[in-house]
Amino acid sequence: MEIHIQKRSFFSTKKKDLEGNFVAIKRKKPYIYDMGLKVKVLPEIHPKFFWDTNFILLDWETAYIPIISRIIERGGQNEIDEIIEYYGRKKIVDTIQNEIHFLPNYAIDRATYFFPELKKEEMNCYLNRKDKSYGWI
Incomplete structure (x- = not known):
């Protein structure tokens, strides 16, 4: 070491x-x-994105799912670049696609803008939306 x-x-x-x-x-x-x-x-991310937690005690390794979803939902290009540098693009794309269970519609659109390899139809948060129409209604 x-x-x-x-x-x-x-x-x-x-x-x-x-x-x-x-x-x-x-x-x-x-x-x-x-x-x-x-x-x-x-990552050099402003604490304002994590107003509801103690930013100093934030565990960046275990809390990667809420961190990535918060930055996708509220961050800009600089914050996206910082989490890509920290976590790696593959882990972020996999997390958005398979592990995040909810993102608002605008955040789903932002995720597909920042990561063009993502498709809405393959994202877990898109499939679990409450406003999707069901066949029997």
Whole structure:
């Protein structure tokens, strides 16, 4: 394992989350320290997209489904590029297609705009819409 050392600047702060990992918040990109052994660069996304959670304690690995759906629904091209850089395009496309169970209609259209390889008819959130017409009604 590599050990990464980061110089602390005047503008950075270091906080400890619930699992004991240190999170350094800098002006540019925040880094997460896992007991000082590895560093993962977090996406540069404004905390306003996650107004209902504690942004500092957000676990980017386990909460990838709500993070991706929130950014698809409310983010712009810069935020989309950041999550592609962090998660990878294949994981995001697979998550949108198979794991996200609800997106509003405008967010489905945005997802197909940002990711042209997606088709509405193959997206789980499109198939589970409440406003689709049923044959017996």
